Amino acid sequence: MAVNLMINGKATEVDADPQTPLLWVLRDHLGMTGTKFGCGIAQCGACTVHIDGVATRSCQFPLEAAEGVKITTIEGLSADSSHPLQKLWVEFNVPQCGYCQTGMLMAAAALLDEIPNPTDADIDQYVSNICRCGTYTRVRAAIHKAADMMKA
Amino acid sequence: MKILRIIGIIIVVGIVLFVGLAFLLNQRPSSPFDEVAAITAPQYPVEEASYVARLADCVACHSLPGEAPFSGGLPMGSPLGVMYATNITPDKATGIGNYTLADFDNAVRRGVAKDGHRLYPSMPYPSYSKMTDEDIKKLYDYFMFAVEPVAKPNQETGIPFPLNMRWPLAFWNAAFAPTKVYENKPEQSAEWNRGAYLVQGAGHCGSCHTERGLAIQEVALDDSGDAYLSGALLDGWHASNLRGNQATGLGRWSEDDIVQLLKTGRNKHATVFGTMLEAFNNSTQFMTDEDLKSIAVYLKSLPPHGADPQWTYDDATKVAFAGNDMTAPGASLYITQCSNCHGRDGLGRGALQPPLAGNPTVIGHNAESIINILLNGAGRMVVDGVPDSYRMTPFRVLLRDDQIAEIATFIRSSWGNDAPAVTAAEVAKLREDTDPTSDHVIILNMR
Numbered sequence: 066m067a068v069n070l071m072i073n074g075k076a077t078e079v080d081a082d083p084q085t086p087l088l089w090v091l092r093d094h095l096g097m098t099g100t101k102f103g104c105g106i107a108q109c110g111a112c113t114v115h116i117d118g119v120a121t122r123s124c125q126f127p128l129e130a131a132e133g134v135k136i137t138t139i140e141g142l143s144a145d146s147s148h149p150l151q152k153l154w155v156e157f158n159v160p161q162c163g164y165c166q167t168g169m170l171m172a173a174a175a176l177l178d179e180i181p182n183p184t185d186a187d188i189d190q191y192v193s194n195i196c197r198c199g200t201y202t203r204v205r206a207a208i209h210k211a212a213d214m215m216k217a
Numbered sequence: 218m219k220i221l222r223i224i225g226i227i228i229v230v231g232i233v234l235f236v237g238l239a240f241l242l243n244q245r246p247s248s249p250f251d252e253v254a255a256i257t258a259p260q261y262p263v264e265e266a267s268y269v270a271r272l273a274d275c276v277a278c279h280s281l282p283g284e285a286p287f288s289g290g291l292p293m294g295s296p297l298g299v300m301y302a303t304n305i306t307p308d309k310a311t312g313i314g315n316y317t318l319a320d321f322d323n324a325v326r327r328g329v330a331k332d333g334h335r336l337y338p339s340m341p342y343p344s345y346s347k348m349t350d351e352d353i354k355k356l357y358d359y360f361m362f363a364v365e366p367v368a369k370p371n372q373e374t375g376i377p378f379p380l381n382m383r384w385p386l387a388f389w390n391a392a393f394a395p396t397k398v399y400e401n402k403p404e405q406s407a408e409w410n411r412g413a414y415l416v417q418g419a420g421h422c423g424s425c426h427t428e429r430g431l432a433i434q435e436v437a438l439d440d441s442g443d444a445y446l447s448g449a450l451l452d453g454w455h456a457s458n459l460r461g462n463q464a465t466g467l468g469r470w471s472e473d474d475i476v477q478l479l480k481t482g483r484n485k486h487a488t489v490f491g492t493m494l495e496a497f498n499n500s501t502q503f504m505t506d507e508d509l510k511s512i513a514v515y516l517k518s519l520p521p522h523g524a525d526p527q528w529t530y531d532d533a534t535k536v537a538f539a540g541n542d543m544t545a546p547g548a549s550l551y552i553t554q555c556s557n558c559h560g561r562d563g564l565g566r567g568a569l570q571p572p573l574a575g576n577p578t579v580i581g582h583n584a585e586s587i588i589n590i591l592l593n594g595a596g597r598m599v600v601d602g603v604p605d606s607y608r609m610t611p612f613r614v615l616l617r618d619d620q621i622a623e624i625a626t627f628i629r630s631s632w633g634n635d636a637p638a639v640t641a642a643e644v645a646k647l648r649e650d651t652d653p654t655s656d657h658v659i660i661l662n663m664r
């Protein structure tokens with residue numbers, strides 16, 4: 066079935082079973098491999114994208130629900146890696162192996178949109194992504210710094 | 218001396234009467250097929266024959282995962298002790314290979330085995346008694362000629378003497394098990410009658426969805442009783458209310474919604490779970506569209522049972538989330554653990570992620586199913602041989618009893634839902650009951 070999607074501001078048509086999880090559509094049908102597969106059951110956050118601005122785990126988001134919503138993936142977070150979080154991720158050396166980090170960034174970006182000055186508790190609440198390398202403290206520090214920068 | 222003689226006579230007469238009665242009660246009933254000559258070749262196309270076995274969902278109980286279909290072995294709990302589903306493959310020594318059509322009929326519709334012993338009513342013969350002669354013949358065809366014989370001896374029940382004597386079941390049968398084939402109601406449409414026939418008969422929906430009385434009998438076997446299909450507790454699940462109740466039954470469902478659930482396992486209101494998941498995997502998805510439509514027509518004709526509160530969506534919860542208001546107990550856990558699939562608006566995502574807002578299972582008075590799903594997740598739905606990619610994960614290891622209770626309470630009281638709170642003690646109990654290593658783990662009662 067052909068479905069019309071709006072991904073990173075671009076209208077895109079996909080022909081796939083409407084039950085296909087959005088993550089599979091992104092990676093396998095559209096070749097957008099920035100979004101990662103971790104668990105497939107909405108537990109780890111590696112597949113996080115924004116759906117109408119809300120951080121959403123795409124492995125459990127069916128294609129049939131993706132029509133008519135605005136989808137943003139890591140490829141669309143900024144045109145040239147200039148999102149403050151992306152810059153701070155480099156500055157703080159946040160990633161270790163990097164596998165979870167695209168999801169982590171998407172969750173963090175959605176959080177700052179919603180809560181410009183998040184507390185530690187807010188971060189734990191909304192960035193519940195799992196990092197096998199344990200980069201949590203650097204993630205947290207980078208988010209706080211980004212909040213300060215974006216305020217200024 | 219005289220008194221002793223009298224007592225002696227009384228005892229002897231008593232024994233004779235008892236033995237005589239037991240003998241009589243072990244007699245095989247009569248079947249319309251008593252005079253039918255031995256059947257040596259299939260009488261129906263195999264698709265027609267196997268379809269009836271799908272309708273009756275024989276495989277669900279008479280098989281064990283990983284073992285030959287219909288070779289029996291599934292344990293079922295009862296207040297008396299554990300019993301095991303039997304081998305119903307056509308093996309002559311251990312299965313039903315020696316059964317004539319009449320023997321088979323007596324077992325399926327009257328609960329009496331070939332040797333005269335009474336079956337326990339975990340076999341839903343009170344429902345199957347409504348099946349037509351034709352459907353019984355097809356079913357016999359299927360088991361005799363389409364099923365592979367498997368030599369596997371039946372397992373003894375774990376029910377101790379004297380409770381394991383079967384003849385008293387004859388009294389149970391006289392009181393609770395009808396023996397009449399379904400009769401069409403002329404004032405109803407053909408579709409309605411077909412639906413009633415399927416639901417009350419082969420489908421034996423009431424085995425789970427109707428509450429049971431003191432003698433474990435279903436309190437109603439058809440729509441003449443207003444508790445029929447109004448939901449019941451079993452095996453750590455609450456089988457849903459299938460009557461017209463607006464909030465907790467099928468009142469807000471269209472006929473098409475019902476068809477969709479039975480055909481695909483999901484619709485915009487709910488998803489199959491628990492033992493219904495197995496009924497879906499093994500039975501309902503194979504039913505024809507016409508039969509599913511008839512079932513829907515029949516179910517939609519059942520009026521609400523008891524009080525009928527209404528449900529309407531309330532977006533207060535959504536608004537609170539939008540303002541990062543996490544004051545409601547469980548709200549914060551909901552955001553991290555649940556909202557990824559079920560959404561902050563509680564509406565799920567189309568048919569593939571079930572809504573929690575207005576979901577009859579979530580707002581039902583009894584929270585057993587919700588606690589069970591939160592602890593143990595949902596089973597694997599298999600459609601056309603393809604396992605499903607959307608499946609509730611178990612939280613038994615991730616969350617404590619009090620956290621699960623908080624989440625359950627939160628979803629039962631948000632988005633317009635208005636159901637009683639869940640306590641950590643309730644969660645602890647079900648956690649224990651569904652722990653395979655506990656010494657009182659629930660084993661399946663009835664399906």
Ligand code: FES
Nearest residue numbers: 103104105110124
């Ligand atoms: S892959 Fe989607 S949450 Fe893990």
Ligand code: FES
Nearest residue numbers: 162163196197198
């Ligand atoms: S950086 Fe390796 S998993 Fe997060």
